Amino acid sequence: MNQPIRGYTLTQWVGSGGMGEVYQAYHTATQRTVAIKLLSRMEQAERFRNEAAVQASLRHPHIALVYEFFVENGLSCLVLEYIEGPTIEQYIRKNGPFPEEAAWKLLAQIASALEYLHSRDIVHRDLKAGNIKIARPGKAKLLDFGLARAATSPKLTHEGHLIGTASSMAPEQFSGRSRSASDCWALGVLLYEMLTGQPPFGGNTQSEIGRRIQKGDYLAPHKLNPGLSKASERLIDRLLTVSPDRRMTARQVLEALHHPALLNAPDWMGPVRKWWDRVKP
Numbered sequence: 221m222n223q224p225i226r227g228y229t230l231t232q233w234v235g236s237g238g239m240g241e242v243y244q245a246y247h248t249a250t251q252r253t254v255a256i257k258l259l260s261r262m263e264q265a266e267r268f269r270n271e272a273a274v275q276a277s278l279r280h281p282h283i284a285l286v287y288e289f290f291v292e293n294g295l296s297c298l299v300l301e302y303i304e305g306p307t308i309e310q311y312i313r314k315n316g317p318f319p320e321e322a323a324w325k326l327l328a329q330i331a332s333a334l335e336y337l338h339s340r341d342i343v344h345r346d347l348k349a350g351n352i353k354i355a356r357p358g359k360a361k362l363l364d365f366g367l368a369r370a371a372t373s374p375k376l377t378h379e380g381h382l383i384g385t386a387s388s389m390a391p392e393q394f395s396g397r398s399r400s401a402s403d404c405w406a407l408g409v410l411l412y413e414m415l416t417g418q419p420p421f422g423g424n425t426q427s428e429i430g431r432r433i434q435k436g437d438y439l440a441p442h443k444l445n446p447g448l449s450k451a452s453e454r455l456i457d458r459l460l461t462v463s464p465d466r467r468m469t470a471r472q473v474l475e476a477l478h479h480p481a482l483l484n485a486p487d488w489m490g491p492v493r494k495w496w497d498r499v500k501p
């Protein structure tokens with residue numbers, strides 16, 4: 221750990237994930253504290269390279285920067301902006317659900333990051349509370365593009381949809397179809413978690429979770445948080461819509477957050493659509 225890698229001295233182990241180990245490191249030349257992701261499994265090197273190529277081209281206030289990617293002594297290293305602070309998942313575990321106003325602020329930031337990605341044909345594919353850090357009070361930063369893939373880049377594996385986190389997966393991802401709408405489903409899961417402290421789709425096995433997701437079968441959020449506004453319930457309902465074509469987009473979420481009255485418009489077709497989503501073959 222004391223041996224610098226290309227001028228980066230590893231200072232602290234941060235954690236490990238699906239793609240390898242993350243360390244905090246210090247770069248003497250630039251006097252910058254960074255996060256370095258070291259790839260543990262060489263067969264995933266292409267995924268890692270993909271993560272680097274996608275992220276390095278992005279500039280958004282709510283997406284962690286990528287500084288560089290290199291391979292040193294056979295070790296793939298991704299150098300990222302170091303983000304101090306808990307993930308939304310850690311925050312909820314410690315403090316319980318967010319007040320509605322704070323949840324809406326974070327939602328707006330993440331929706332704006334998604335709108336930015338989707339306008340570039342990039343689908344994140346692994347949006348979840350554990351991949352978003354609260355950098356300063358109220359400032360969200362999206363991490364981890366391990367599964368992101370520009371819609372135009374070559375398909376890496378056919379297993380992409382299986383690598384994602386099951387409880388945040390959209391119905392269409394179970395049959396291998398990830399699209400920008402799949403990120404919006406995950407945004408609905410995130411909002412539900414921020415407002416109730418619980419994931420909408422639980423279960424003892426992956427297949428049980430999968431069945432619930434595909435039916436859009438979740439407990440109404442006001443049952444867990446009785447003070448919840450109708451606007452929040454409607455947002456969740458429109459994001460957790462089984463049909464990806466009828467699901468709210470990131471841009472529509474931003475519009476609704478600026479003009480919540482849009483969410484109050486009566487949606488008399490809503491129950492019919494919900495019923496059809498459940499029963500259609």
Ligand SMILES: Nc1ncnc2c1ncn2[C@@H]1O[C@H](COP(=O)(O)OP(=O)(O)OP(=O)(O)O)[C@@H](O)[C@H]1O
Pocket residue numbers: 234235236237238239240241242255257284300301302303304307346350351363364366
């Ligand atoms: N840029 C960063 N700054 C600070 N901490 C980070 C950064 N990137 C990742 N981490 C932290 O490092 C740990 C491992 O992250 P990593 O992204 O490898 O996996 P994960 O998100 O926990 O799991 P998975 O890869 O399965 O999605 C997590 O605790 C994460 O919060």
